[in-house]
Amino acid sequence: MIGLALSSAAAVSASEGSIKPLPSDEHEIEADIHFYSDRVQRDPGDFNAQNRLANAYLQRLRETNNAEDLAGATRAARISLATVPAVRNLSGLIVQAQALQFAHEFRNARDLAQRLVQLISNKPLSYEIFSDALLELGEYDKAADAVHNMERFGGISVDSETRQARLAFLRGKAALAQRRYTNALSIALQLNPPPRQPVAWCHWQMGEVAFSTGDYAGAQQHYRGALTVFPDYYRALAGMAKVLAARGETAEAIDYYRRAIERFPDPAFAAALGDLYHLQGRENEAASQYQIVRAIARLNQVNGQLYNRQLALFDADHDSETQEGYLNAAREYAVRKDLYGADALAWTALKAGKVAQAQEASKQALRLGTQDAILYYHAGMLARAAGDTAKSHAYLSHALELNPRFDPLQAPLARRALGESTRGE
Amino acid sequence: MGAYDTAIWSSVRSDVRCRKGSQAVKRANSVSSAATVQRRVVATCLAWLVALCSFAASAHPLGNNTVNRQAALQINARTLQLRYLMDLAEIPTLFETQKADIDHDGVVSQQEWNAYARQWAERLLAQLHLELDGRPVSLQLQSQRVGLQPGSANLTILRLEGDYTATLLSDSNVAVLHYRDDHTPELSGWKEVWVYATNGTLITRSTRPPKDRSRGLTQYDAYRTAPPNELTADATLDFTAAAAAVTARQDTPAVAASRIPTPTTGAAAAGATSSAAPLSMSQQAWAFFRLGVHHIATGWDHLVFLFGLLLLAKSLPQLIKTVTAFTVAHSLTLALAANHWVTPPGPWVEPAIALTIAYVGLVNLVWRSSAHGAWLAFGFGLVHGFGFAGALAQTLGDQRSTDHHWLVNLLSFNIGIEAFQLLLVSVCVPVLHWATSQLWFGTARRFASCGVLSAGLAWFLMRTIT
Numbered sequence: 001m002i003g004l005a006l007s008s009a010a011a012v013s014a015s016e017g018s019i020k021p022l023p024s025d026e027h028e029i030e031a032d033i034h035f036y037s038d039r040v041q042r043d044p045g046d047f048n049a050q051n052r053l054a055n056a057y058l059q060r061l062r063e064t065n066n067a068e069d070l071a072g073a074t075r076a077a078r079i080s081l082a083t084v085p086a087v088r089n090l091s092g093l094i095v096q097a098q099a100l101q102f103a104h105e106f107r108n109a110r111d112l113a114q115r116l117v118q119l120i121s122n123k124p125l126s127y128e129i130f131s132d133a134l135l136e137l138g139e140y141d142k143a144a145d146a147v148h149n150m151e152r153f154g155g156i157s158v159d160s161e162t163r164q165a166r167l168a169f170l171r172g173k174a175a176l177a178q179r180r181y182t183n184a185l186s187i188a189l190q191l192n193p194p195p196r197q198p199v200a201w202c203h204w205q206m207g208e209v210a211f212s213t214g215d216y217a218g219a220q221q222h223y224r225g226a227l228t229v230f231p232d233y234y235r236a237l238a239g240m241a242k243v244l245a246a247r248g249e250t251a252e253a254i255d256y257y258r259r260a261i262e263r264f265p266d267p268a269f270a271a272a273l274g275d276l277y278h279l280q281g282r283e284n285e286a287a288s289q290y291q292i293v294r295a296i297a298r299l300n301q302v303n304g305q306l307y308n309r310q311l312a313l314f315d316a317d318h319d320s321e322t323q324e325g326y327l328n329a330a331r332e333y334a335v336r337k338d339l340y341g342a343d344a345l346a347w348t349a350l351k352a353g354k355v356a357q358a359q360e361a362s363k364q365a366l367r368l369g370t371q372d373a374i375l376y377y378h379a380g381m382l383a384r385a386a387g388d389t390a391k392s393h394a395y396l397s398h399a400l401e402l403n404p405r406f407d408p409l410q411a412p413l414a415r416r417a418l419g420e421s422t423r424g425e
Numbered sequence: 426m427g428a429y430d431t432a433i434w435s436s437v438r439s440d441v442r443c444r445k446g447s448q449a450v451k452r453a454n455s456v457s458s459a460a461t462v463q464r465r466v467v468a469t470c471l472a473w474l475v476a477l478c479s480f481a482a483s484a485h486p487l488g489n490n491t492v493n494r495q496a497a498l499q500i501n502a503r504t505l506q507l508r509y510l511m512d513l514a515e516i517p518t519l520f521e522t523q524k525a526d527i528d529h530d531g532v533v534s535q536q537e538w539n540a541y542a543r544q545w546a547e548r549l550l551a552q553l554h555l556e557l558d559g560r561p562v563s564l565q566l567q568s569q570r571v572g573l574q575p576g577s578a579n580l581t582i583l584r585l586e587g588d589y590t591a592t593l594l595s596d597s598n599v600a601v602l603h604y605r606d607d608h609t610p611e612l613s614g615w616k617e618v619w620v621y622a623t624n625g626t627l628i629t630r631s632t633r634p635p636k637d638r639s640r641g642l643t644q645y646d647a648y649r650t651a652p653p654n655e656l657t658a659d660a661t662l663d664f665t666a667a668a669a670a671v672t673a674r675q676d677t678p679a680v681a682a683s684r685i686p687t688p689t690t691g692a693a694a695a696g697a698t699s700s701a702a703p704l705s706m707s708q709q710a711w712a713f714f715r716l717g718v719h720h721i722a723t724g725w726d727h728l729v730f731l732f733g734l735l736l737l738a739k740s741l742p743q744l745i746k747t748v749t750a751f752t753v754a755h756s757l758t759l760a761l762a763a764n765h766w767v768t769p770p771g772p773w774v775e776p777a778i779a780l781t782i783a784y785v786g787l788v789n790l791v792w793r794s795s796a797h798g799a800w801l802a803f804g805f806g807l808v809h810g811f812g813f814a815g816a817l818a819q820t821l822g823d824q825r826s827t828d829h830h831w832l833v834n835l836l837s838f839n840i841g842i843e844a845f846q847l848l849l850v851s852v853c854v855p856v857l858h859w860a861t862s863q864l865w866f867g868t869a870r871r872f873a874s875c876g877v878l879s880a881g882l883a884w885f886l887m888r889t890i891t
Contacts, residue, residue: 030654066613067488068652263611265490265516284529292519298578299489299515 022196032056050080054095109133124154138338172369200230214403234263246405326352373403491614515580542571546587552608564589604658615652627663710837717841733785754806762814781805783881789874
């Protein structure tokens with residue numbers, strides 16, 4: 001942890017001097033969207049304009065995560081490919097695969113990306129989209145190959161470094177992940193002009209890695225960096241809230257979560273905010289936030305989303321709707337076998353009283369040795385339920401060592417369980 | 426939980442790629458090289474289908490986390506009425522419901538909603554900005570309404586409405602109006618502004634259409650691939666005719682009292698001169714003459730019809746007869762309708778005008794002449810007169826023939842129409858005369874007739890659908 005804290009601090013100081021607000025390109029994207037919208041309105045058969053429209057929507061989606069932009073991108077990509085088939089419309093294939101990725105239709109995205117790799121096997125973008133889908137589906141070795149091909153055909157870039165960083169983190173190499181993100185950030189800052197969203201995204205990711213290893217000061221600096229570059233970036237606002245909550249600055253954390261939710265109503269933010277209200281004894285306000293989590297989940301169901309990992313975890317964390325939460329997680333894991341999906345399945349299965357299924361899933365969740373406190377906390381609680389005190393003790397100790405205040409509601413439970421197991425010994 | 430959502434990756438390359446495109450490059454690149462007619466038909470059908478499916482799928486078509494808004498600016502002589510509508514989808518409604526629940530009991534009473542709406546409407550006073558010729562214009566809140574409607578997943582959607590007024594005072598009869606909406610511009614959704622004028626104010630230039638495209642945020646144009654993102658409007662207003670109408674109305678006290686801004690309402694404070702000062706008869710006549718010219722010069726349907734009549738005429742005497750018949754006929758119905766002696770058959774006037782154009786195009790194309798061209802022009806002129814009357818009626822408002830200026834105004838309006846018509850005829854006739862001696866005239870005439878016929882049919886379809 002100390003080593004990582006040092007490397008994170010070094011990364012911060014290296015990049016701190018260059019942290020400054022970057023100009024927003026939202027007007028440019030907006031102008032693109034209107035330009036190409038007018039164009040395709042006049043001529044829906046202009047597949048090139050449809051592709052560019054989809055690309056502009058995807059760019060805005062990265063900043064806002066707004067479903068409206070995703071719908072626009074999907075629509076434009078679909079019309080483009082219906083007009084000119086994929087073999088002669090590779091840009092259409094690219095934007096459709098990217099839209100599917102954003103829509104969490106990872107299997108379809110992977111299939112399209114695979115086709116893209118077959119059609120243009122010497123371009124890094126094909127492998128980039130392919131690797132993203134594979135990472136989400138838990139096919140990590142194949143994802144690593146795809147990232148290797150990205151580097152082979154496109155050299156070291158922001159895109160390749162961020163994916164290498166993600167792989168490193170998942171494989172338990174948090175320090176390496178931090179270095180990769182630092183590289184990605186440096187490359188992004190050398191572009192003229194540096195692109196705001198990717199720069200802020202790198203800062204945010206560095207904050208996430210720092211937080212997951214208990215480096216709260218480093219995490220806070222990275223999140224602040226992201227907010228300097230991109231004020232009101234909703235991911236960084238939520239990151240700040242998370243780290244402030246860990247440092248016991250609950251009132252400030254609440255304020256940050258509220259700002260994040262104003263920008264983008266992520267049910268995870270609402271759940272975390274509800275937890276903070278609950279800890280402050282503001283039960284009505286906590287209930288309101290929990291109501292929002294459920295309402296968003298209901299809307300997702302109405303909109304055709306088949307599974308909802310966030311809701312499953314919320315239910316498990318709050319010991320509510322445990323059977324339904326387990327079914328949700330199992331349904332998702334059947335099509336998406338990433339390690340966080342396995343962890344969600346393990347945690348919800350435990351809450352639903354299915355210890356055997358939970359143990360099997362937990363093994364999968366820890367298979368890469370990812371150094372994330374939440375994974376070890378869930379594994380520890382599961383071992384405790386299964387009566388394996390030694391394992392439970394080891395996992396819970398490791399979770400709290402990695403990140404002592406990983407969650408305002410769950411970390412105290414981990415500490416209590418660890419205390420009980422220590423007394424039991 | 427945030428660590429679980431790793432689906433959204435950054436992508437520098439696409440950002441940079443997009444930046445490289447200048448407008449010119451965009452135009453060049455988006456010229457579809459492979460698109461064939463068949464593909465375009467398929468794409469059009471699919472665009473319809475996809476758009477309809479995605480827009481019809483939900484009561485809130487742009488998504489459950491959007492806030493739609495519409496500002497309707499109506500300029501009625503020197504008064505501006507602003508109706509501001511907001512339609513919040515399910516998720517923003519949830520958040521606003523929590524804000525409205527002042528006593529935190531988990532239930533929002535009607536009183537709490539009313540208080541919330543009042544606060545919302547008052548907050549907008551500081552966020553909606555109006556300027557006339559660069560000088561700020563203050564809005565007055567008239568009323569506000571709040572309503573909840575059923576949305577998706579047994580949730581509700583919130584609809585808020587605020588009515589505001591402002592007095593538009595300036596030193597001249599031509600002024601530039603600027604509107605800006607600073608109310609939560611970052612929220613995504615349908616953002617529509619429309620500007621229209623009644624009672625004689627002319628909008629000579631506007632950055633926003635005079636049309637309610639979403640029918641008060643209830644119907645969304647399924648064709649659009651991107652919703653409008655309009656938070657500002659600029660319009661050049663010409664109050665000359667309105668001033669004339671106002672002056673005219675001052676002779677009819679019962680009507681004038683409710684419409685004319687009193688000279689003391691803010692004018693003294695702003696140091697502005699109220700242009701509601703009475704105009705002389707000649708000034709009024711000039712204003713109505715300009716209104717007539719403006720109406721025919723911007724009325725493409727009338728111009729196309731006239732062009733069709735010119736094509737039909739075989740000789741100069743025949744041309745004079747035809748144009749005179751058209752003029753007499755439309756003057757007649759204009760006078761009758763504007764004086765409320767005859768009521769135009771409502772929404773059928775505009776489609777009927779379109780049909781007259783299509784018919785003239787057809788006659789030109791098939792028979793190439795008409796033995797009874799003058800009678801045809803007279804009959805159709807009657808229909809066009811109702812159209813002119815509509816424009817004049819907007820200006821005259823409730824003014825009737827009891828006002829002695831009325832006849833002068835009507836005549837001035839008609840002379841404006843005739844003057845422009847005459848100008849057009851005097852330009853077209855020599856050109857047509859020269860063209861008839863050319864070998865290609867027959868072909869050109871057929872093309873022109875096809876154009877007139879197509880325009881007439883297209884207008885008919887559009888007006889019938891609207």
